[in-house]
Amino acid sequence: MFQNQQLEEALSRHPCYNRDAHREFARMHVPVAPRCNIQCNYCNRKYDCCNESRPGVTSEVLTPEQAAEKVAYVKSLIPNLSVVGIAGPGDPLANEETFRTLELVSKETPDLTLCVSTNGLALPDSAQRLYDLGVRFITVTMNAYDPDVGAEIYGSVRWDGRVLKGREGAELLIARQTEGIERCAALGMLMKVNIVMVPGINDGHIPDLVKYVKGKGAYIVNILPLIPVEGTPFADLRAPTPEERREMMDRCSLDARMMRHCRQCRADAIGLLDQDRSQEFVNFGGCGSGCGPQGQAAAPNVLFRDPKMVAVATSDGVSVDRGFGNASAFRIYRRVDDGWEFFREVSVDTGVPASGSGHREHIASVAASLGECSTVVVTEIGHMPSRLLGEMGVTVVETDVPVDKALASLGLRDPGYKF
Template identity: 45%
Template sequence: MTETGQNCAAQAMRMAATAPAFPELEGRHPCFSTTAEGHARAARLHLPVSPGCNIDCAFCIRDFNRRDQRPGVATRLLTPEQAVAIVARALELCPSINVVGIAGPGDPLATPHALQTFALVRERWPELVLCLSTNGLMLPDRIDEIAGLGISTLTVTVNAVDPQIQAQVTPKIAWQRKRLNGVVAGERLIANQLEGIARAAAHGLTVKVNTVLIPTVNDHHIETIAERVAAAGANLINIIPLIPQHGFAHLKPPGMLMRYAARTAAEKYLRVFTHCQRCRADACGIPGVSDYAQQLYGDDIVAEPTFSHG
């Protein structure tokens, strides 16, 4: 290629990187709005209806509090019926909400409550975008139901595609009423995640992958993750810096250079999402701009589940 051709190609790549990745979601869904302008006007509501999880990640602590601004945390747990009332109240407080998502505090596919909630929300507000976030273990089994409910955007957390690395991140999982440990657990989780992404893409869902960037564990592995999930059908990747806690409390969070290197490696295969605010499981409003959670839930912390874990 001539020098002029190379310059034109580079310019085209820069323009593509600044244009919205998903024009129909830009300014409507903050997690799929890839420009700063679109992200700054996109409001969402997260419904904390999922009590349990089927995997044990070394970076995750689920909790009920108002203090932590991170995934896995909520003020209280809702039943599907209570969640419908919360949606109605949230739309009064923040009429610009276009997206109702479920991302915890446990995994939405570990119990039936999330899909029950989506069915109720879809029946009453068919115009809202429905979004699901999952670890992907149960995704192959549930993807037909997910697609049938009209859920159009999906986030799958994929932290490794090498079972040896995955075993460090998620040392045990619950699969088909059995506990799997170590590399065996990693093999099963990765296989289900990649199959689930492929089947979701075949159904026409827009798929984002979240990857927690963990120094000394998977920081050298990000490019391979991006390559594999892109081949499976993912459309976007979000690289989330580790919050040192639980089994990784001894690690330092990744610095700016490590985050830059990880994003640069990933963007060889996928558009990289760069506006993540690491939202709580009960978030409401525009990420980093407005927060209506206290108006929705009041001051009380309800730490005990309000219904069966299933």
């Protein structure tokens, strides 16, 4: 059982709940929960997928025994691993495997903090059980507290042998989410509420929703941008711009603590938030899940990259303020003596879908347009573009510092340096 001091120590090492911890401590998601009890209009769960970086995506689904063994193995290679979470690819509380996994991980690696992310439908009935298993951090994704708004976001809710749609389903889900948050907070768990910002659907509703969940016991709120995904009802909706999301967080920060460093992790994410290493631990020999040492794959062919050429995602030339996927242009800098000088600007087509084969081709096209640059500096990047750039010999640096500081630091960094 955690005491308050132990909970405070766990919080200091939790990279999602504590921004100061996210560059020092790693987390690991174990994908043991494939089944889900609701259908959101923005969600398309993908298994055996290494090409996308978003919630609901995983390269494998593990048994509880495989997950516990893999956690121990990863911990042996990543000593700064502090948190093990279950976040899918379905809803953890709709899968009995979640509870068995928590039991095994707690027994075999008791020094790790346990964390669960859920849609909240089954949370009221699971709160005490989770607490008894040692879980002290719970995330609930709650996109509305008005059933009329929720009816536009949730396609269906499966409950007690029935499939509820429209306002009826949203009303039940919201009531269960609210009760679950209150129960967990009363038990002493730290609650994070994720809100997916959907322009034109719930964006006008979010400030009141933040006040609502804060009043129910939320410790921190994370406002996530919609990721339009092919094959979903929201596939053709636009994502909020970084400015819209930032303005929303600024507005809501008056009422609740905001998480501003989220990377919208996969269900099998491993490593620092800014440095996902999940693909290092997939399909390896060793334990039943496929983790463990094995022969190294051949290195990909790499084009010549000039270490004196760097591409920066910046809208004004002053700050690194764009992610790889939403940058409309990259400024290219080259090393001159002991400093850097602006060389040229490369424009990027931002109208390409963020999924499917077109997305992959777009990434390759952007990388090619950056020429001989050896490094790309961005605020954030998805798993697939990061992997493809790495295969092409390009180092990715994620940061949000001023451009001059980023460039100055590049000359001093070791491989894998993070700001």
